[in-house]
Amino acid sequence: MKLIRASLCAAVLVAGLSPLAAQEISAGARRTTLTVSGEGTASAVPDTATLSSGVVSEGKTAREALDANSSAVAAVIEAIKAAGIEPRDISTSGFSVQPSYAPPKKDSNDAPRIVGYQVSNGVTVRVRDLSKLGDLLDQLVTKGANQIGGIAFDIAEPGKLEDEARVAAVKDARHQAEIIAEASGVRLVRVVSIAADGGARPMVRQFAAAPALMKADSVPVEAGETTLRAGVTITYEIEPR
Incomplete structure (x- = not known):
């Protein structure tokens, strides 16, 4: 009886709807x-590549380290441009100045002592002509880059x-x-x-x-x-x- 009663209720519900709605419910069921x-x-x-390079320089003072780093990075950027890389594909990706500390003496409670400074400057390069990539890597190292990150190859379009x-x-x-x-x-x-x-x-x-x-x-x-x-x-x- 419960099953028959439920079927009758469903039939009454469908009958009370518009013809289109009733048809949709019936088809959905x-x-x-x-x-x-x-x-x-x-x-x-791949037809393009992106690589990160940079220079890490050290000096007794922050000024000394910065001057050495700026000179080296300028040479690196000049080498990148000379390789045919457009300015729009060259960007600074990181710059930092950090103190260098002397290693603590054994069983010493003395505070760490600054003995110099380290300056790091990174440059990210996008290479649109992969035939230039090998020469570019060689020139980067030749001109003073002492940090080169991974190379990511990609499809331009x-x-x-x-x-x-x-x-x-x-x-x-x-x-x-x-x-x-x-x-x-x-x-x-x-x-x-x-x-x-x-x-x-x-x-x-x-x-x-x-x-x-x-x-x-x-x-x-x-x-x-x-x-x-x-x-x-x-x-x-x-x-x-």
């Missing part, structure tokens, strides 16, 4: 869905590569849905919803030799390959075959 996730990748050889990864992700999701539907004895009716898993993002790169970017008289450089990954989740309406 019958709809069966399948949700799958797809992943796609797209790869390309990643839009096309991102689109390729997204298309591949949708195709992968569709392929999985078709396999599952075929094995389950159902067919895909239409797409109910699509959700992208954020923007395309870099994966761990696969490094490969790039002979065109290396010269015998410069620092060997390997650009490798940059891979972007994209993900998508798609829900399909399904029905029996």
